[in-house]
Amino acid sequence: MIRALAAVVIGVILAVGASVAAVNAGTSRPDPVNKQLYRYGAR
Amino acid sequence: MRRGAPYGLGLVLGMLALGPALAPGFTLAYDMVFVPDPPITATTFGLTGTLPRAVPSDAVVALLSTVLPADLVQKALLLGIFVLACAGAAALVPTPVLGARLAAGAFYAWNPFVAERLLIGQWAFLLGYAGLPWAVRAAARLHRRGGVAALVRALIPAAIGGFTPMIVTALTVACVAICTPPRSPSSSPSPLRAPPPSPPPPPSPAPHRRRSPFLVRQREDRTVPARSGGLRRAVAGVVALGTCGVLALPWLVASLWRPDGVAVDPAGVAAFAARADTPFGGVGSLFLLGGIWNAEAVPRGYGDLAVSTLRLLLATTAVIAYALLTRSGTRLSGGSTHSAECEMRSIGEGARLTRDGRRLAEGAPHPVECGGWVAGGGASRGEVGVSRRERWTPRGGLALAAGVGLGIACLGLVEPGREVLRALSGVWAGFAVLRDAQQYVAPFALLQAVGFGLLLTWAIRPRPLAHRSEPSDSRPSADRARVERAGARAGVAGDEAGAGSRRRAVDAGAGVDRAGWMFGVFGVVAPVVLVPSLVWGVGGRLGAVDYPQEWMRVREVIAADRTPGAVLALPWSAHRRYRWSAERTLLDPMPRFLPRRVVAEDAVQVGNVRLAAEDPRARAIPALLGGDGDGDLTEPLRRAGFRYVIVDAGGPKTQNVFHRRLGQATRIHDGPELTAYRLVTPAPYTEKGPPAWAVGTAFSAAFMAILWSLAISGSSLLPRSRVLREESL
Numbered sequence: 001m002i003r004a005l006a007a008v009v010i011g012v013i014l015a016v017g018a019s020v021a022a023v024n025a026g027t028s029r030p031d032p033v034n035k036q037l038y039r040y041g042a043r
Numbered sequence: 044m045r046r047g048a049p050y051g052l053g054l055v056l057g058m059l060a061l062g063p064a065l066a067p068g069f070t071l072a073y074d075m076v077f078v079p080d081p082p083i084t085a086t087t088f089g090l091t092g093t094l095p096r097a098v099p100s101d102a103v104v105a106l107l108s109t110v111l112p113a114d115l116v117q118k119a120l121l122l123g124i125f126v127l128a129c130a131g132a133a134a135l136v137p138t139p140v141l142g143a144r145l146a147a148g149a150f151y152a153w154n155p156f157v158a159e160r161l162l163i164g165q166w167a168f169l170l171g172y173a174g175l176p177w178a179v180r181a182a183a184r185l186h187r188r189g190g191v192a193a194l195v196r197a198l199i200p201a202a203i204g205g206f207t208p209m210i211v212t213a214l215t216v217a218c219v220a221i222c223t224p225p226r227s228p229s230s231s232p233s234p235l236r237a238p239p240p241s242p243p244p245p246p247s248p249a250p251h252r253r254r255s256p257f258l259v260r261q262r263e264d265r266t267v268p269a270r271s272g273g274l275r276r277a278v279a280g281v282v283a284l285g286t287c288g289v290l291a292l293p294w295l296v297a298s299l300w301r302p303d304g305v306a307v308d309p310a311g312v313a314a315f316a317a318r319a320d321t322p323f324g325g326v327g328s329l330f331l332l333g334g335i336w337n338a339e340a341v342p343r344g345y346g347d348l349a350v351s352t353l354r355l356l357l358a359t360t361a362v363i364a365y366a367l368l369t370r371s372g373t374r375l376s377g378g379s380t381h382s383a384e385c386e387m388r389s390i391g392e393g394a395r396l397t398r399d400g401r402r403l404a405e406g407a408p409h410p411v412e413c414g415g416w417v418a419g420g421g422a423s424r425g426e427v428g429v430s431r432r433e434r435w436t437p438r439g440g441l442a443l444a445a446g447v448g449l450g451i452a453c454l455g456l457v458e459p460g461r462e463v464l465r466a467l468s469g470v471w472a473g474f475a476v477l478r479d480a481q482q483y484v485a486p487f488a489l490l491q492a493v494g495f496g497l498l499l500t501w502a503i504r505p506r507p508l509a510h511r512s513e514p515s516d517s518r519p520s521a522d523r524a525r526v527e528r529a530g531a532r533a534g535v536a537g538d539e540a541g542a543g544s545r546r547r548a549v550d551a552g553a554g555v556d557r558a559g560w561m562f563g564v565f566g567v568v569a570p571v572v573l574v575p576s577l578v579w580g581v582g583g584r585l586g587a588v589d590y591p592q593e594w595m596r597v598r599e600v601i602a603a604d605r606t607p608g609a610v611l612a613l614p615w616s617a618h619r620r621y622r623w624s625a626e627r628t629l630l631d632p633m634p635r636f637l638p639r640r641v642v643a644e645d646a647v648q649v650g651n652v653r654l655a656a657e658d659p660r661a662r663a664i665p666a667l668l669g670g671d672g673d674g675d676l677t678e679p680l681r682r683a684g685f686r687y688v689i690v691d692a693g694g695p696k697t698q699n700v701f702h703r704r705l706g707q708a709t710r711i712h713d714g715p716e717l718t719a720y721r722l723v724t725p726a727p728y729t730e731k732g733p734p735a736w737a738v739g740t741a742f743s744a745a746f747m748a749i750l751w752s753l754a755i756s757g758s759s760l761l762p763r764s765r766v767l768r769e770e771s772l
Binding site for chain 1: 073163314318336337338339340342343344345347349350353502504556557558559561562565568569572573574575576582614616617618619620628647648649650692
């Protein structure tokens, strides 16, 4: 019974976390505009 | 089903992660540069003055592309990374619970480390990362007969990947080989094993159970004099490193034999140091397997506090699980887990031969290793037993490698650490491999994956299918029914089903309650949902494009020209953002695309910091171009040995600038994406590179080592003997 409850709780946490992460990834600002055409990257 | 499931899961994860990158065309991003029909040139083998960063990966791709389209080769390699990584971690984690093994595989194949390294295009490094679990497994079995050959085979992905994956792998396998206790002296002979102590102590029978001879050997192991154990471990470490060294020869010789040596810019230490990409700082980010130096290679939405906290929880519990559940004698679920698997494997599939081909007596226990576990026998046929003494042999070695790797990665986070790295690079340029130190987190990722798998085993907690002391009728009826159904599917019935059907029953979920099933599903899903930005081409940042037709036309013209001379790639910068590649940053493809020596800028720019060039021929170009001057370049370039000049980026403005400065050259192509010029007969230029015979010998040695390992592996490519087939079990 306790394991079943634990599984349900973990499932809910995962579902909420997944929703937050997916929304966050989908609505985050796009990649920063790279005005320097030739650079490898930025820190 | 059992063996194929981790491979299948890896394939699904790979398809999910790559998404649009699997469409027809080439995936180009940062260091990931594949070209159609890649020509095989001196640069492919590291024979020019450039650092052999893509040796031998480019050579392997070029050879594979002679039989398959290069874009298919790329997709196969990228998918192969996920398949290898998932299956390798699943094979390494010491549990028979399929759900837990799949969870470990998913964790290892789907995490921030993979996402960031994929975004920055380091497919060759990821190939070595994918092979790391296999290498650990092989290093832990180095004492077995055929252990060295097995290690060679396991190192093939790292060998293809080149210098950074091989160095990270070498660090890991050396730690595992040194920390792995030598095997019991009474099994098969090995050059690394000392002779057995004699006389063996007589077994003391336990009531109701036959004493296992292997358990006696386990005890003997613990009393083997430390001097021989220490020496054997040291020898194993040397053998492991030597094996890595042989497979590293292609890039090792090409880099160490450069006439101009290796130039290291101290500014690279700060530029490539790990950085914080989560709210938990640099160390926390590395702990979560992120922390790549390049802010542009961080997946979108990564670093959100809520999700990062969940990932921190997951990583922490995985590490704790690794520490607790890999200890000797740990029982995960009433003893029906790893030891059960080992015994089932030994008694279930007719594996009744010892490794040296001797037939075991009926009912005798068979000491086997399972995912690195050394387990004692003791069960009689048909029982799922409990090993009284067991250990997961890579435990200490993997922990050591993970700790050392994490320590190296943390070095660049603080100024004193950077000073150390600069000083080391000053002493010997080879220490420059420590600059991009986040790569060394790879063994820690494997440790977390194994811990996660064990955690899931504990959570799924399958009930024992049978207890030794119980008659078979006392099994729980549901389990018994499942076992019988599995046995019936296998063509046997009832008590005759044997351990083979029991193993299939475990796969089918026998002994797992509803909560266990839920934990199993969560374990596979959790790594994915906590890094959702890896889905579908890392959030759409990877795609597939075709090279413009004008590129192909120019290559045909240049290939048809018999006059010697190099090609100069302009504008003078290492990276490009082409319109036709959706303006994704990528390394200039020209050196791989054209069938000639292409001199391109190899000094990378990180932010506003421009690092020093490494190719001696490239170092001379800025002076030749004269900064922002507008003098004619034709004659200086001809004297420097150039036959062609390509202007492939920067748009019309840049093309016009160089058009004015190359007025005396013949414009052989002028298109929207590329302009090409031909110069009159260039002056001869002697390339300063490593001697071809030395590099050729190095390639041959590595190739022969791989061929040798395959020849004695019992691989389906070559005839296999029965004894070796048993060895592979």
